[in-house]
Amino acid sequence: MAVVSIGSFTLESNQTLHDVKLAYERCGNLEAPAILVCHALTGDQHSIGTEENPGWWAGLIGPGKAVDTNSFQVITFNVLGGCNGSTGPQSINPETGEPYQALFPLLTIRDMVRAERAALQKLGIPHLAGVIGGSLGGMKTLEWGCLYPDFVDTIFPLAVTPAYSDYGIAFNHIGVQAIEGDAEFKGGNYEDSSKLKGFQIARMAGMVTYRSSQLFNGRFAREHNGKQFNVESYLSYQGEKLAKRFDANSYVTLLKAMNTHDVGRAKVETGIFSLSYTHDLLYPQELMLPWLKEQPNAEWQLIETNFGHDGFLVEFEKWGSYIQGKLNQLFVSQPMR
Template sequence: MGKVSIGSLVLESGQVLERVELAYERCGNPSGPVILVCHALTGDQHAVGSEENPGWWSGLAGPGKALDSAEFQIITFNVLGGCNGSTGPLSLNPVTGKTYRSDFPLLTIKDMVHAEYLALKKLGIAKLKAVIGGSLGGMKALQWGALYPYFTESIIPLAVTPSFSGYALAFNHLAIQAIENDPVFRNGYYEGSSDFKGFHLARTVGMISYRSGKLFNDRFGRSANEKKFEVEAYLDYQGQKLARRFDANSYLILLKAMNSHDVEQQRISVPIFSVSYTNDLLYPADLMIPWLEEQEEAKWKIVDTDFGHDGFLTEFGKWSGAVREFLHEDQRVRAAR
């Protein structure tokens, strides 16, 4: 674990962020090929974690896993604009001496990738074996292939589409409106993220879109206690849980950055292996595959799951082997050349 300073960063908007830092996890084989892991909306840099505190992707990354830490060096950054150590709305603005809060500038996915490229250079990394991530992380993986094809040998975008669809934009709009229209939000100068219902509601909107109706129906049905249905209690709990650990201004910054995602017209030269998941309301395979068919070198897999969009965070046995195979197939091809 650590932080890396990259100095000033010129954003796509033309604004300049000063004294930018990215928090990161770096583990695995120190002399092995480097894999960059990109987390999703509310994730963080603790992808692999430890035996005592497994990371959020420990089912995919770690000793003996598809991203084998005995073979690869694995790096994960807390995204720019996040709230787990990287420069974001909770950071001190060096120009004003005050916390940014809602004064933090809007970001794009490209801004995040540019920041991580500079951070990797600072860490002494000259080449990436692959960039892998799901959802927001998948957006970043695609942008890595578009912006830095000379720096990464391949990309593995999961649970993502080449652009953020109208349906996905609609869900983000609901979440943004729920936060910004809550009087307790106070234009970003709230007392604490856990204090206002708008943030709770924004999270529940997301939770409903991340998993399939079948999963909700099978898990909850119409079960209830004397006060509410179990599904209501579950969603309320998830909203409160996120609000205790995540900053609402960061949530807004990242949602709006996701809205900017669009590589629809890009032709990416590095090998691509993409995984889509059935019942993914936000990033359906039928929006991804036609784009992949136009790329120079792309393969894909569709995983049958009731988990929908959250498929990239679970049921690793269904798809991690394909990721492992792609990483080693790419090695064999390069060796043959």
């Protein structure tokens, strides 16, 4: 696992984390312009992955693909607060010699971006041609444009809005309450995240918001296996699956960070190319479009899909060409600045 250390890091809360590390994946020609990819809530740094284990955006990134690794190098960090190699609640607190667990501080989206900026400096990357990400990654993408307009040429925020909606905050609250209300959670000092039923329920609640009612109704059609409806077994499976691979404290930390996201009053000088997706319950276009219209250099597209919010993780044939076309227009067909 590739990891970069950024030392001590002071958060917006004025709390300081020590010996901070970010795990990352870096692919493509290391002399080429750099594209930073930001993952969603339960994603990780493996956006490309390997032939044996493709990453979560392997359909979008690679030789000859929409984000062409023949023309760009691509970097993805596991988010600060995560649980896939970056400093988070499972990490050892150097002050106690034990995992942080409940002692891990609250984060903001801006904290995550500032940490990645420090990591890029450590990696010797002086400039980004673009930043692209969806959902939580889209929040980070917008913050990159706000914080570092001279460091980033163009941002590609997908499936996101300038501030997290009350609807999204409501479902995050359900998730946090389910986890923190589980007796086995023990205030964040649990023994085994995979056994937390509240964590599984939180994931089930989230899954309902990620895809449209049209997709759920079309896929499950009230089919029953004799014991329960297929949609019920699907949600139970998804809850158990996430609890086995992710950490509950990280999940709570990231949900609470998402709630803080708000760049609604910002004017972003960096170029913006944004995609929204139909039936996205959490980040609807009607909350994004008015903000985009106020920006000095913004373009956008609405992608028709029944996948709703999850549209940015699938059906690359529908929207990957928009990303590819904009990257080619900005960086491939003309020399970099």
